[in-house]
Amino acid sequence: MFSFLRRGASALALCAALSSCERIGTRMEITHTREISQYEATPKLHAYAQERFGDERLSWKTPEGWARAERSQMRPVNLTFGPNGEGECYLAMLPGGAGGVLANVNRWRKQMGQPELDEAALEQLPKKVLMGIQGVFVEVDGAYTNVGATEAKADHRLIGIIASLGEAGLFVKMVGPKALVVTNTAAFEEFVASLKLRMPQ
Secondary structure (H helix, E strand, C coil): CHHHHHHHHHHHHHHHHHHCCCCCCCCCCCCCCCCCCCCCCCCCCCCHHHHCCCCCEEECCCCCEEEEECCCCCCCCEEEEECCCCCEHHHHHHHEEEEEEEEHHHHHHEEEEEEEHHHHHHHHEEEEEEEEEEEEEEEEEEECCCCCCCCCCEEEEEEEEEEEEEEEEEEEEHHHHHHHHHHHHHHHHHHHHHHHEEECC
């Protein structure tokens, strides 16, 4: 009880020192600039925050002509390709495996307007390695309906790998207009081969 009260008093003291615990509601534009010293490293344009501050756990090579898109906790690597960024390729890591390999294969197939597979058909799918783990390789053509979309996009192709990392699911997925995906399949394989998890030093 005494420890709880002491922590509460410390929090109140901190609030007082900062003059207010309320969230700042007004955005401020930073206008100050400075010249980069010749002794500083050249800044990396379009870098993620983790790259700027040295907390990048994953490493990979972005294929030539591809671009980095905004990423999220569920998509630590998110890339686009094509003249207008109409193709996408991302790495996702989901706790609990998101229902298992078969459920995720069928989820992808449903997005492409294709029927589900059973366990026997799943066993016949080819295998590919993703970050050192053997996974199931999926390739399916059809009319693609993205999550939250109401209309399907005709003549698309989805390729990806689904692997299990303990109780987590590891996914790499590439989808876009079929002709565009076909011409970028080698780049996809290059990207997958480059994905690595940096180990603590």
